[in-house]
Amino acid sequence: MDVYSCITGCYRIIFALIAALFLINIVRHESLTKKLLGVIVALPLLLRLFGIK
Numbered sequence: 347m348d349v350y351s352c353i354t355g356c357y358r359i360i361f362a363l364i365a366a367l368f369l370i371n372i373v374r375h376e377s378l379t380k381k382l383l384g385v386i387v388a389l390p391l392l393l394r395l396f397g398i399k
Contacts, residue, residue: 361391361395364391368387369388371384372384372388
């Protein structure tokens with residue numbers, strides 16, 4: 347395993363954790379505006395995680 351693949355794996359794990367935290371935060375909030383803002387923030391994270399730029 348070379349350094350590049352190790353860094354890429356760590357990068358994806360970090361983005362997965364951040365996206366999961368945002369999704370949990372979206373579910374926990376009652377306010378629709380906070381949920382919408384959470385989706386706006388989480389969507390680019392999920393796109394980056396799955397490699398869609």
